[in-house]
Amino acid sequence: MKDSSEEDFDRIDLKILRALQSEGRLTNADLAERVNVSPATCHRRTQRLFEEGHITGVRAEVAPAAVGLGALVMVGVVLDRSTPESFAAFEGAVLEMKEVLDCNLVAGDFDYLLKIRVRDMADFNKLHGQKLIALPGVRQTRTFFVMKEVKENARLPF
Amino acid sequence: MKDSSEEDFDRIDLKILRALQSEGRLTNADLAERVNVSPATCHRRTQRLFEEGHITGVRAEVAPAAVGLGALVMVGVVLDRSTPESFAAFEGAVLEMKEVLDCNLVAGDFDYLLKIRVRDMADFNKLHGQKLIALPGVRQTRTFFVMKEVKENARLPF
DNA sequence: GATGAAATCCGAGTCAC
DNA sequence: GTGACTCGGATTTCATC
Numbered sequence: 001m002k003d004s005s006e007e008d009f010d011r012i013d014l015k016i017l018r019a020l021q022s023e024g025r026l027t028n029a030d031l032a033e034r035v036n037v038s039p040a041t042c043h044r045r046t047q048r049l050f051e052e053g054h055i056t057g058v059r060a061e062v063a064p065a066a067v068g069l070g071a072l073v074m075v076g077v078v079l080d081r082s083t084p085e086s087f088a089a090f091e092g093a094v095l096e097m098k099e100v101l102d103c104n105l106v107a108g109d110f111d112y113l114l115k116i117r118v119r120d121m122a123d124f125n126k127l128h129g130q131k132l133i134a135l136p137g138v139r140q141t142r143t144f145f146v147m148k149e150v151k152e153n154a155r156l157p158f
Numbered sequence: 159m160k161d162s163s164e165e166d167f168d169r170i171d172l173k174i175l176r177a178l179q180s181e182g183r184l185t186n187a188d189l190a191e192r193v194n195v196s197p198a199t200c201h202r203r204t205q206r207l208f209e210e211g212h213i214t215g216v217r218a219e220v221a222p223a224a225v226g227l228g229a230l231v232m233v234g235v236v237l238d239r240s241t242p243e244s245f246a247a248f249e250g251a252v253l254e255m256k257e258v259l260d261c262n263l264v265a266g267d268f269d270y271l272l273k274i275r276v277r278d279m280a281d282f283n284k285l286h287g288q289k290l291i292a293l294p295g296v297r298q299t300r301t302f303f304v305m306k307e308v309k310e311n312a313r314l315p316f
Numbered sequence: 317g318a319t320g321a322a323a324t325c326c327g328a329g330t331c332a333c
Numbered sequence: 334g335t336g337a338c339t340c341g342g343a344t345t346t347c348a349t350c
Binding site: 060074098106108153157 | 262
């Protein structure tokens, strides 16, 4: 298998990827019509995109407020020490926290930036006091309550 | 229609939402089996969840590196002025920028936090110099290059 | 080596109950 | 909410380029 960081998709593959990124439940028949190939070809192409890992999954987007997760909070985290063990311990613990939707190791004023969804501010304060600051190696956190979600999870621009 | 911020789903609805959040392309037949109802019931339930907006869409997740978007950058933005017009102008411009995946108005050291995907650092520097700092009302930006994506777009915890 | 047409099989969507 | 029925799509096969 070649280096996965830059595949050469042809125009048809790109159209399939774009269509499924917008409408993940398109039937193969509709998809085939949209990209102007036969259903058989479309099916083979799509299957290949899944098998080779270019599509990592298909997910329904559930309205957060509908399931009691109306509050979004971004948190910057600084660790005590910058050792590989320290990072690994923190990351391992964060992966277990379901409330943490995103976790990225960054360069800059923080070590990590987290995106967290909870019911409300009270819920976040509890999470912060009981779990966030208790994560391994955490020296300090900086909280950014989201007051308005302007854009969320936009489609990849390709 | 009742207040949308807290619906009362029964156990079956919740199971459907959870299943589709993980596997958006599940067939109705498989979904029905998984939640232990007949296909007909499952179909009606699922259709209702879509129609009432509790599922806002289904999207295939495309591997960013596969489509030449290997770099992830978080950017904090501070505006010149804190007027409604200033916010509106900024938000309108950001919505037009395809590279911006997330944009949230936050409370704290920044006015907005952006999540941006580009090909590489060179691409980001170009974007930063030509478009980001030229957005309406931007006083300053703070860039956080993502060095490692620990967790990305995790499922909602409900 | 990939394509499209045809053929089979199974699920989607709708009905009566 | 269930069970059954019909239609259309998913998936495979195969001939073709």
